Amino acid sequence: MSKAGYAPLDAEGIRHYLHAIPVARERLGQDHAAWRIREVGDGNLNLVFIVEGEGAVVVKQALPYVRLVGESWPLPLKRSFFESNALFIQEKHAPGLTPKVHHFDDRMALIVMEYLSPHIILRKGLMQRKYYPKAAATIADFMALTLFNTSMLASSAEAHKARIELFASNTALCRITEDLVFTDPYRQAALNRWTTPYLDGIKAAFERDNPLKLAAQEKKWQFLTEAQALIHGDLHTGSVMVTEEDTRVIDPEFAFVGPMAFDVGAIIANYLLSFFSHRGQAVDGRPDSYCDWLLEQTEVLWTVFESRFLELWQAGGKGEVFAQGLFEEVADAQALAAHRRTFMQRLFRDALGFAGCKMIRRILGLAHVQDMESIGNPEIRARAETLALTFARQLLLHAHGFTGIRDVAVAAQEHAHP
Amino acid sequence: MSKAGYAPLDAEGIRHYLHAIPVARERLGQDHAAWRIREVGDGNLNLVFIVEGEGAVVVKQALPYVRLVGESWPLPLKRSFFESNALFIQEKHAPGLTPKVHHFDDRMALIVMEYLSPHIILRKGLMQRKYYPKAAATIADFMALTLFNTSMLASSAEAHKARIELFASNTALCRITEDLVFTDPYRQAALNRWTTPYLDGIKAAFERDNPLKLAAQEKKWQFLTEAQALIHGDLHTGSVMVTEEDTRVIDPEFAFVGPMAFDVGAIIANYLLSFFSHRGQAVDGRPDSYCDWLLEQTEVLWTVFESRFLELWQAGGKGEVFAQGLFEEVADAQALAAHRRTFMQRLFRDALGFAGCKMIRRILGLAHVQDMESIGNPEIRARAETLALTFARQLLLHAHGFTGIRDVAVAAQEHAHP
Numbered sequence: 001m002s003k004a005g006y007a008p009l010d011a012e013g014i015r016h017y018l019h020a021i022p023v024a025r026e027r028l029g030q031d032h033a034a035w036r037i038r039e040v041g042d043g044n045l046n047l048v049f050i051v052e053g054e055g056a057v058v059v060k061q062a063l064p065y066v067r068l069v070g071e072s073w074p075l076p077l078k079r080s081f082f083e084s085n086a087l088f089i090q091e092k093h094a095p096g097l098t099p100k101v102h103h104f105d106d107r108m109a110l111i112v113m114e115y116l117s118p119h120i121i122l123r124k125g126l127m128q129r130k131y132y133p134k135a136a137a138t139i140a141d142f143m144a145l146t147l148f149n150t151s152m153l154a155s156s157a158e159a160h161k162a163r164i165e166l167f168a169s170n171t172a173l174c175r176i177t178e179d180l181v182f183t184d185p186y187r188q189a190a191l192n193r194w195t196t197p198y199l200d201g202i203k204a205a206f207e208r209d210n211p212l213k214l215a216a217q218e219k220k221w222q223f224l225t226e227a228q229a230l231i232h233g234d235l236h237t238g239s240v241m242v243t244e245e246d247t248r249v250i251d252p253e254f255a256f257v258g259p260m261a262f263d264v265g266a267i268i269a270n271y272l273l274s275f276f277s278h279r280g281q282a283v284d285g286r287p288d289s290y291c292d293w294l295l296e297q298t299e300v301l302w303t304v305f306e307s308r309f310l311e312l313w314q315a316g317g318k319g320e321v322f323a324q325g326l327f328e329e330v331a332d333a334q335a336l337a338a339h340r341r342t343f344m345q346r347l348f349r350d351a352l353g354f355a356g357c358k359m360i361r362r363i364l365g366l367a368h369v370q371d372m373e374s375i376g377n378p379e380i381r382a383r384a385e386t387l388a389l390t391f392a393r394q395l396l397l398h399a400h401g402f403t404g405i406r407d408v409a410v411a412a413q414e415h416a417h418p
Numbered sequence: 419m420s421k422a423g424y425a426p427l428d429a430e431g432i433r434h435y436l437h438a439i440p441v442a443r444e445r446l447g448q449d450h451a452a453w454r455i456r457e458v459g460d461g462n463l464n465l466v467f468i469v470e471g472e473g474a475v476v477v478k479q480a481l482p483y484v485r486l487v488g489e490s491w492p493l494p495l496k497r498s499f500f501e502s503n504a505l506f507i508q509e510k511h512a513p514g515l516t517p518k519v520h521h522f523d524d525r526m527a528l529i530v531m532e533y534l535s536p537h538i539i540l541r542k543g544l545m546q547r548k549y550y551p552k553a554a555a556t557i558a559d560f561m562a563l564t565l566f567n568t569s570m571l572a573s574s575a576e577a578h579k580a581r582i583e584l585f586a587s588n589t590a591l592c593r594i595t596e597d598l599v600f601t602d603p604y605r606q607a608a609l610n611r612w613t614t615p616y617l618d619g620i621k622a623a624f625e626r627d628n629p630l631k632l633a634a635q636e637k638k639w640q641f642l643t644e645a646q647a648l649i650h651g652d653l654h655t656g657s658v659m660v661t662e663e664d665t666r667v668i669d670p671e672f673a674f675v676g677p678m679a680f681d682v683g684a685i686i687a688n689y690l691l692s693f694f695s696h697r698g699q700a701v702d703g704r705p706d707s708y709c710d711w712l713l714e715q716t717e718v719l720w721t722v723f724e725s726r727f728l729e730l731w732q733a734g735g736k737g738e739v740f741a742q743g744l745f746e747e748v749a750d751a752q753a754l755a756a757h758r759r760t761f762m763q764r765l766f767r768d769a770l771g772f773a774g775c776k777m778i779r780r781i782l783g784l785a786h787v788q789d790m791e792s793i794g795n796p797e798i799r800a801r802a803e804t805l806a807l808t809f810a811r812q813l814l815l816h817a818h819g820f821t822g823i824r825d826v827a828v829a830a831q832e833h834a835h836p
Contacts, residue, residue: 152642157596158589160642168583171576178575178738187744210753213744221739224570224578227645320596321639326605326631335628 005107006064006077011037014049014059017110023102024112028053044068044367045075045253056115057102062253068367075172079253080109082170086255087113089163089230094145097138098249099241116248119241126237126274127371129290131244136297137304138247139240139267143232144308147260150230152320153313160257160320164227167256174256177233181361182220186213191366198382202389203364215396216360219353226259235263236358236369237270261347264305265354270369271298272412273359273388277371279416280384291416295409302351302405306344313340349399352408356396359388391415423525424482424495429455432467432477435528441520442530446471462486462785463493463671474533475520480671486785493590497671498527500588504673505529507581507648512563515556516667517659534666537659544655544692545789547708549662554715555722556665557658557685562726565678568648570738571731578675578738582645585674592674595651599779600638604631609784616800620807621782633814634778637771644677653681654776654787655688679765682723683772688787689716690830691777691806695789697834698802709834713827720769720823724762731758767817770826774814777806809833 009017018024019032028035028051041048041060045067049059062080066073084104091098103112122135152160184192186206194203206212232239233254241248275294282288314337317323327336362369363385372388375381391412395402402408427435436442437450446453446469459466463485467477480498484491502522509516521530540553570578602610604624612621624630650657651672659666693712700706732755735741745754780787781803790806793799809830813820820826 152639157593157642161586161589161592164645165583165586168579168586171579174579175575183744208747208749210745210750213750214740214753214757217740217744221570224575224738225646226643227582228643320642322632322635326601326635327628329626331626332628332631335632339632 006109008047008063009049009059009061009108009110011039011049014051017108018051018057018059018112021103021112024051024057027055027057027102029055041067045079050115052115056117058099058113058115060111060113062109077109079170079173080104080111081106082167082173082255083251083253084111085166086230086232086252087111089150090142090146090232090249090252093149094142094249097142097145097247098252116241116246116250119243119246119248121238122240122242122247123237123270123274123370125242126271126294127277127374129278131290131293132242132247134245135240135242135247136271136300139235139249140301140304141308142247142249143235143260143263143267143305144312147229147231147263148309148312150257151228151260153317153322154319157320160227163230164257167230170254170256173233173254174258177223177254178220180365180367181357182216182223184366185361185364186216192364193366193368194364195378195382195385198379199364199385199389202386206360206364206389206393209393211397212393215353216357219357219396222259222350223262223354227257229257229260230255231258231260231263232266233258233262235266237267237274238369259350259354261350262354264302264347264351265356266358268298268301268351268408269355269358269362269392271301272355272391273362273369274371275412276388276391276416277369277375277384280387281375281380285417292413295412298412299405299409302348306348310340310344348405349402352395352399352402356392356394356399359392359395363389387416424527426465426481427467427477427479427526427528429457429467432469435526436469436475436477436530439521439530442469442475445473445475445520447473459485463497468533470533474535476517476531476533478529478531480527495527497588497591498522498529499524500585500591500673501669501671502529503584504648504650504670505531507568508560508564508650508667508670511567512560512667515560515563515665516670534659534664534668537661537664537666539656540658540660540665541655541688541692541788543660544689544712545695545792547696549708549711550660550665552663553658553660553665554689554718557653557667558719558722559726560665560667561653561678561681561685561723562730565647565649565681566727566730568675569646569678571735571740572737575738578645581648582675585648588672588674591651591672592676595641595672596638598783598785599775600634600641602784603779603782604634607783610782611784611786612782613796613800613803616797617782617803617807620804624778624782624807624811627811629815630811633771634775637775637814640677640768641680641772645675647675647678648673649676649678649681650684651676651680653684655685655692656787658685677768677772679768680772682720682765682769683774684776686716686719686769686826687773687776687780687810689719690773690809691780691787692789693830694806694809694834695787695793695802698805699793699798703835710831713830716830717823717827720766724766728758728762766823767820770813770817770820774810774812774817777810777813781807805834 014037015032035051035053037049037051039049047061051057062077064077065071066075087098087101100114148154232252239251241250275291279291372385432455433450453469453471455467455469457467465479469475480495482495483489484493505516505519518532566572650670657669659668693709697709790803
């Protein structure tokens with residue numbers, strides 16, 4: 001998995017490395033001995049350094065294995081190549097909504113990028129019951145801009161196929177999703193874990209739940225075969241950094257050309273996980289305005305995404321399909337407008353199905369979310385997790401029953417207070 | 419489009435070329451001066467030579483432009499690479515159902531392959547009202563074997579993505595399908611032609627037919643985004659060579675990883691075009707046993723495909739989805755079996771939609787079929803074509819109304835004799 005010239009760097013290695021790079025010196029100042037460097041990678045996969053001098057940068061370097069697990073789980077360094085390419089493409093279509101890339105080194109699997117400060121990870125903010133009035137709408141905007149513009153609604157078949165080719169070998173990271181999201185939670189797998197013994201029953205029930213397993217496999221088939229747009233591939237609330245004013249989407253190393261609904265479903269799932277984590281802790285079931293706000297923001301995720309996506313399509317659908325001067329007359333334009341709504345309705349249902357899968361894997365699979373993990377009392381945690389699991393099952397099996405995101409929010413509210 | 423070392427060959431060039439190739443000499447004999455060589459390419463794109471000595475071979479060489487149109491329409495030589503790769507993969511999964519490849523020369527964009535004799539093109543046989551009792555079932559078998567085994571029902575995600583990558587740059591030939599099948603017939607395009615003035619009205623009506631145009635664009639979206647299996651990409655009755663006993667599928671230069679239903683729809687469309695070409699000539703509407711046979715064979719195409727595909731799936735679904743030990747118990751196996759039928763039903767409806775598109779493009783677009791073209795009287799031709807067009811519209815718009823292929827055959831029979 002490793003390659004010639006690659007070596008993982010420590011803080012001093014980073015100092016030397018950056019000193020040789022003009023764009024880094026320009027930001028950090030010439031006095032490289034004075035730069036303050038700390039490794040802050042709390043994710044599962046990579047080394048992450050914050051380097052502060054006169055200014056500051058972040059350095060993210062891939063390791064040839066999964067950091068969370070160790071060298072026994074190798075992972076290609078090329079994910080750094082996919083991440084930097086995804087960042088370039090996202091910056092082009094959604095300027096200012098990702099960290100700026102200063103430098104990419106393919107050999108070292110290393111990206112030097114903008115240090116976002118005083119941003120924090122959105123998930124942490126939501127755990128602390130902080131309000132980010134702009135986050136959901138900005139994430140929705142990011143999704144509309146990146147997904148529309150990297151689809152064949154906006155571009156030619158040739159450009160799209162070049163994108164498919166560029167990301168086709170990002171198989172190792174897709175494999176993580178294929179196994180951990182769509183398969184392992186529904187079988188006995190060594191890496192699964194859950195809040196035992198409280199969830200033992202529901203885990204066993206899910207393993208026998210054929211409609212659920214088949215629905216999850218249908219979503220896997222979509223994930224594997226629907227080459228619709230360059231998706232982020234891991235768009236949870238841990239992949240978003242926020243202040244009250246600013247929102248940035250980070251870490252697109254799972255990017256590939258896949259189903260648009262996967263990103264939309266992922267972020268909806270993570271807002272709902274936050275909702276159920278807070279709601280499940282409210283023993284008395286009293287109204288909780290923060291939980292109400294989380295559901296409102298879940299609605300915003302979809303409504304803003306849908307309206308922005310349709311706006312872009314209406315204004316600039318110059319791509320390979322539903323264009324080409326086929327719908328020029330007034331009656332044509334009306335028919336096309338109606339069809340666009342049908343298209344979005346299908347995307348919505350697909351997103352709910354993916355959201356269900358993403359919620360389940362965070363509770364019964366390998367990688368959990370801090371929203372739930374941070375609940376110290378396992379009985380209370382299990383209650384919150386059970387609410388999320390049973391709601392996720394509804395999303396996955398009965399996506400067609402929800403006519404809009406408002407339905408989902410109402411159902412979630414009722415689900416939490418039966 | 420051309421490249422270093424490439425030159426199109428004439429008969430004498432072929433003689434010299436083959437003389438230098440042991441595998442050709444082995445088949446043709448050493449006396450290369452005595453080899454009889456004739457250029458027989460009657461297709462739209464390439465040079466095709468039959469070379470006969472002691473034995474015989476076929477040489478197919480790509481030209482850097484569309485032969486039918488001329489140098490004004492360049493076309494990459496690399497299609498020869500895609501064709502030879504597709505032939506190797508098809509031979510692996512459906513042995514004996516394609517011509518054997520003796521030699522491939524990437525630089526010369528040239529394939530030396532088995533000479534099929536006394537085979538003729540299936541379309542010509544059907545035009546002559548000949549019976550090929552095994553053809554439809556063998557084509558169905560070819561589709562089941564190649565589509566199942568190159569999908570993620572049978573293989574890993576990694577293997578599938580390597581296939582996607584290998585064929586991703588076959589954009590020029592896909593472009594022909596994208597434009598000529600899904601778009602041009604529904605708009606005014608310089609290359610369209612139709613039996614004028616008889617079809618002027620229906621051509622104009624189709625240009626204003628929003629439900630039809632939207633349905634065709636939906637099929638285009640599927641064609642462009644559903645990376646399900648390595649498809650032949652041009653599976654009409656002109657891509658099949660037959661004797662009464664033997665059936666071979668040829669010319670997979672349009673191959674790429676696309677929707678399985680596209681191949682199935684293409685061959686169904688071409689059997690139906692043959693049916694309507696014969697039926698439309700029967701002024702008196704008397705029963706015609708050859709037409710009945712064509713419809714029976716159309717049924718065979720689907721029923722054999724479906725049962726063979728399900729057999730393969732049942733026996734060896736060791737791929738990425740619907741497998742992995744998720745369905746081990748008896749109840750699981752039953753649920754999975756039921757779901758497979760749902761999967762096939764969806765594939766069936768998708769195939770009918772593609773069939774509709776393929777029929778329409780052969781009557782209102784650039785490339786027509788000899789079944790219709792050979793009808794000398796334009797009024798009679800227009801009648802046959804109108805039957806096919808209006809039936810195709812039904813397939814494309816109301817695929818959900820057909821519960822099985824028997825329905826389609828009955829509807830076609832009634833459509834031809836209202």
